[in-house]
Amino acid sequence: MRDHSKHIQISCEEVVSGLLAACNFSPKTEMVRLDESFGRVLDEGVASACMLPNALTCRMDSIAVHWSDFVEGMPDTSGWVRGKDWEFANTGVAMPEGFDTAIVIKHVVVSDDEQRVEIDAAPSAQFAGTSAIGSRLKPGDVLAKAGEIIAPDVAARMAGGNVASVAVRRKPRVAFIPTGSELVPAGSAVVPAGKNVESNSLVVRVKVEAWGGTFLPSDIVPDDPNLIIAAVRKACACAGIVVLNAGSSKGSEDWSVEQLEEIGTIICHQVNHGPAHHSSAAVVDKTPVVGISGPPFAASFTLGFYLQPLMNKFLGFSVRPFKVPVRLTEPFPIAGPMSGHNARKNCAGEERPSEVVAGKQFFGVRMLNVEARPDGSLAGTPVTGRSGSPATLSANALLCLNRARVLPGRLRAMSFGLSYGSGRGKQCAMLFRLRRPAVFAS
Incomplete structure (x- = not known):
């Protein structure tokens, strides 16, 4: 059995810092048509190429007149001739040649034959x-x-401003490698006994494209060390960031971290939160490799923790977390690995031993539904249920509870909020740490 005793475990923040420090992105500029540029990031400022308006223009639906006719007061318009003394002038259209002032059409009565006018309000000045x-x-x-x-x-x-094309930052190319001999593609005619349908590629694709990147998919790679190495090297050759869907679990077929150690530099083998405890981070051929856990729920939120900051750096966005206060509506229930029952010294063989190490922090990821109150504040309601189950579909935020500080029946944890945002709406991941009734969210 392989020795995992020297696996490096660090915090979420340390993983992000390590990955960002290892990045050596050299984003390039490309020209794209303006009508194909939506959602892209400008790499250069854009200036107007024209003069607007390029002629004296009417601001509202009006009639055009000569200011000189109003210098001595309201003129007698009974003998005015259309085209000589007045003319129609419409919003945004150049004033008829020779006319310099406009009177809003609502102050004008036009004859049925549209040749004569009566005016009930004079313009205030020339060019009005x-x-x-x-x-x-x-x-x-x-x-x-x-x-x-x-x-x-x-x-x-x-x-x-008559601009037809713009210089934008080239999108970060994110390669995704799903691994596992037990996986089959979605839509397979038959799912053999003992096999699972691969679904994380869909999650990764949607997030990568929403965060401004280009998704590069890979075929499913079996649990074979040589095939994993080949897939990682191929991905690093064509992408700026690689996501490896295989963490650092200790099963007999889990090979990814050993292969990353062989061909690159490991930042960590595992992180101090669960689910997704067996997430990893490495650098191979100067390319950051984010190793995410297989279970869909864990894979989904860890992309926000570890992939989005890398993409933000590539695109020139801030990678610093921001905070928004949220107040809990009710206490979080103490359950699962944090309870006194599961924390007993002699765990049953089918129960995973606690990952909490004396003197170190370890966070359990829990789910919240954050909503705006009538007074504008945000309220967070705990969502209970198995991760990914229908009962949890209403959750729109995550909370990290410090297991090392949680005692049966009581809730104690540090207060801290972490969310990486890029200005792209609600496409950010949320990580919270709770103290008393207040949390921080985004």
């Missing part, structure tokens, strides 16, 4: 109701800054 040449944009005016995400409004602003 108009926009001057260049009053909206001039060549060289800044439309967007480097680092901005191209949202629809940003794209429209650039299009208004």
Whole structure:
């Protein structure tokens, strides 16, 4: 049996720091069409290429007049001729040639034949109701800054400056390698006895694309050391970040960390939280490799913990966590590995021994449903149930309870919030640590 006694276990924060320190990203710029740039990150500032408006323009639906006719007061319009003394002028359209002032159409009565007008309000000054040449944009005016995400409004602003293509940061390429001789692809005609359907590639793909990356899938790799090495090296050659769906479990067929040690540098074999205790981190061929656990729930949230900060760094976003206060609506139940029953010294053979090490922190990941209260504050309600079960589908946040400090019937833990955000809506992972009734969320 292989010796796992010297496996390195570090905290979530230490894993992120180690991975970020090992990164040597050299993002490149590429030009893309503006209409294909939504969600991309600008690598260079964008300036207007035109003058807007490029002619004296009417601001509202109006009639165009000559200011000189109003210098002495309201004129007699009974003899006015359309095209000579007045003309229709519409919103955003250049003023008719020779006219310099506009009167809103609501202050005008137009005859049925649209040739004569009566006016009940005079303009306040010359050029009233108009926009001057260049009053909206001039060549060289800044439309967007480097680092901005191209949202629809940003794209429209650039299009208004006659910009058709922009320089954006090339997307981080994230390769995903699912491993396990027990896995078969989703949609297989038959799922043989003892086999599982591989589903984590879907989770990884959606998150990678939502966080601004390009997903590079791999075929399922059997539990064979040589095949795992070949797959990792191939992935490192074509991607900037690799996700290896095999942690550091101690089963007889779990080979991934041994292979990562053989061909790269291990940052850690395991982390101080569970589920996903057997997550790993390494660097192979100067490429960060995030090893995530197989169970879907653990695989999903650890991507937010360890993959998203790497992608944020590549794209130039902040990798620092941010905090938002949340208040618990009720105490978290003490159950599972944290209870006195499961913490007994002589565990039954089918029960996993506690991962808590005396004097060290270990966190149990629990689920919350965070909602806004009428007063604008956020409230978090514990969600109970087996991870991934229908009962937990309402959960939209995660809480980390310090098992080393939790005693039967009482809840004690440090207060600290960690969430990596990129400005992309709610696509961030959430990690909380609780003290009394307050937690921090995002």
